[in-house]
Amino acid sequence: MRILSLSLDEILREAKDMEDEKKELKRELFKLSWYMRGGLSIDEAFQLSYEDRDIIGKIVKDNMEVTKKSGMPFF
Amino acid sequence: MQEFNAPGANPLSKYFRQPKLYINLPSKGKFYKPGAIDMPETGEVAVYPMTAKDELIMKTPDALLNGQATVDVIKSCVPSIKDPWSMPSIDLDAALIAIRIATYGEKMDINAKVPKVGTEKTFQADLNDILGDLAMANYDTTFRSGDLIMNIRPLSYREFSQSSIKTFEEQRVFALLNNNDITDEEKLQKFNESFQKLTTLTMATLTKGIVSIEIDGELVTNAVHINEFIENSEKSFFNDVLSHIEAQRNKFQVKPFVAQSEPEEIEAGAPETYEIPIAFDNSTFFA
Numbered sequence: 001m002r003i004l005s006l007s008l009d010e011i012l013r014e015a016k017d018m019e020d021e022k023k024e025l026k027r028e029l030f031k032l033s034w035y036m037r038g039g040l041s042i043d044e045a046f047q048l049s050y051e052d053r054d055i056i057g058k059i060v061k062d063n064m065e066v067t068k069k070s071g072m073p074f075f
Numbered sequence: 076m077q078e079f080n081a082p083g084a085n086p087l088s089k090y091f092r093q094p095k096l097y098i099n100l101p102s103k104g105k106f107y108k109p110g111a112i113d114m115p116e117t118g119e120v121a122v123y124p125m126t127a128k129d130e131l132i133m134k135t136p137d138a139l140l141n142g143q144a145t146v147d148v149i150k151s152c153v154p155s156i157k158d159p160w161s162m163p164s165i166d167l168d169a170a171l172i173a174i175r176i177a178t179y180g181e182k183m184d185i186n187a188k189v190p191k192v193g194t195e196k197t198f199q200a201d202l203n204d205i206l207g208d209l210a211m212a213n214y215d216t217t218f219r220s221g222d223l224i225m226n227i228r229p230l231s232y233r234e235f236s237q238s239s240i241k242t243f244e245e246q247r248v249f250a251l252l253n254n255n256d257i258t259d260e261e262k263l264q265k266f267n268e269s270f271q272k273l274t275t276l277t278m279a280t281l282t283k284g285i286v287s288i289e290i291d292g293e294l295v296t297n298a299v300h301i302n303e304f305i306e307n308s309e310k311s312f313f314n315d316v317l318s319h320i321e322a323q324r325n326k327f328q329v330k331p332f333v334a335q336s337e338p339e340e341i342e343a344g345a346p347e348t349y350e351i352p353i354a355f356d357n358s359t360f361f362a
Contacts, residue, residue, distance in 0.1 A: 021134050021361075022134045022135075025127060025131060025134075029127055046126065046127050047127070047128065049124035049126055051124060051178075053127065
């Protein structure tokens with residue numbers, strides 16, 4: 001990370017971007033935990049790698065498709 | 076059913092994340108303090124992907140500025156490195172690139188403007204190639220200048236970090252000199268003070284990296300004596316030391332990406348090939 005080589009304005013902009021990205025990542029983790037219906041605690045979600053999150057995201061999507069097609073209630 | 080509630084080995088450890096790759100560190104495990112690295116017999120350390128928690132710490136500006144984010148992530152993803160603060164700085168880029176590969180894969184997008192044409196293009200750098208180059212580089216610890224034989228070492232991540240932060244702070248002082256509320260005399264005084272601090276810092280960083288100096292069969296290892304000697308040495312000798320240390324440092328810098336122009340771009344005035352610097356910042360490190 002070369003944050004020290006940036007100007008003050010760039011560092012402040014970078015800090016703002018990072019804050020937004022952190023919020024987005026947390027939102028993604030809470031959403032995964034919610035969709036997994038108790039199968040994934042928030043602690044476990046924080047331990048997941050990018051690849052794991054991608055796989056679980058696809059499982060959630062598939063499950064929603066199946067639910068839609070079968071006409072079963074999702075909620 | 077057996078109940079596990081006692082401290083000690085976690086029975087769930089077999090379900091933990093698995094290593095994604097094994098790498099040779101550029102230092103080959105040298106320059107670490109005893110106990111700071113647990114080097115496997117193969118000479119290759121395991122690299123794990125970042126967890127979401129690691130990604131969050133890497134997006135915390137203060138932790139990035141003081142180096143703690145890097146230390147925490149290396150501890151989590153390259154567990155063989157027990158004390159990343161004492162890791163030689165030549166291992167830093169290799170460790171971070173390996174973590175990037177383990178987390179997001181070996182391809183990394185680089186954006187650049189085609190020279191003379193000005194169109195924005197995205198290229199893909201192969202991080203495995205970059206990692207391979209870094210692992211092959213060799214740090215020459217010994218060099219001769221006249222009758223003197225110098226033994227040097229790369230700075231630890233802690234020393235490297237402290238020096239970067241101090242340089243950053245002094246550069247901030249230079250930036251403040253544009254402030255119109257300060258008189259010219261004050262500006263000059265602040266400039267001189269800051270310049271003096273930066274010179275002292277450069278000297279301190281340089282001498283920290285000198286382990287010993289050998290002359291006429293005598294080996295000097297006392298840091299105070301080495302410091303005194305460097306401060307009172309001739310310019311040519313000082314430049315010799317500086318250029319050798321810089322040459323070693325450059326061996327472990329990531330080489331720029333060489334981009335190939337398309338025939339239509341060459342027709343529009345672009346060179347056949349051009350170099351794009353590869354920087355690992357927030358926008359490129361994360362996929």
